[in-house]
Amino acid sequence: MVRTLLVGWLLLAAVAGQAQVPRPDTLQTVRGVRYVLHEAGTGELPSANGRVVVHYSAFLPNGRLFDSSATHGRPVRLRLGRGEVIQGWEELLPLLHAGARVWARIPAALAYGAAGQRDPDDERLYRVPPNTDLLFELSIVRVN
Numbered sequence: 166m167v168r169t170l171l172v173g174w175l176l177l178a179a180v181a182g183q184a185q186v187p188r189p190d191t192l193q194t195v196r197g198v199r200y201v202l203h204e205a206g207t208g209e210l211p212s213a214n215g216r217v218v219v220h221y222s223a224f225l226p227n228g229r230l231f232d233s234s235a236t237h238g239r240p241v242r243l244r245l246g247r248g249e250v251i252q253g254w255e256e257l258l259p260l261l262h263a264g265a266r267v268w269a270r271i272p273a274a275l276a277y278g279a280a281g282q283r284d285p286d287d288e289r290l291y292r293v294p295p296n297t298d299l300l301f302e303l304s305i306v307r308v309n
Contacts, residue, residue, distance in 0.1 A: 198253045200269040208263025209308045214246040216309040217258050224300040231292055240306045251276045263308040269301045
């Protein structure tokens with residue numbers, strides 16, 4: 166039930182944009198990533214150039230899943246500060262302890278921006294259309 170409410174709020178917030186009043190438990194980073202802690206996590210925080218292992222599901226504002234670590238069969242391993250992930254992740258992940266689980270709304274400017282992301286199977290189509298905010302469920306598996 167709580168997860169359904171969180172997903173619903175995030176989808177509504179993404180569609181409605183800034184007009185939506187955030188829930189009282191919504192946090193926001195300096196550059197505008199909004200997130201709700203589902204589980205705070207009790208492990209380490211990543212360092213500025215730390216390695217992080219993350220399970221994720223990525224959604225468009227209409228609720229369509231466009232990527233997930235589950236489809237790849239394993240969490241993604243990344244190193245912060247190297248441009249390996251979108252800017253919204255670079256800003257949010259250093260704030261999350263190992264074991265944390267969050268729902269996040271990342272503004273288009275901190276995701277794929279005006280360029281969007283083309284569909285790798287058909288360059289005429291977009292996997293993420295230009296200027297699209299993104300929604301993520303993130304679970305921090307490990308911090309090194």
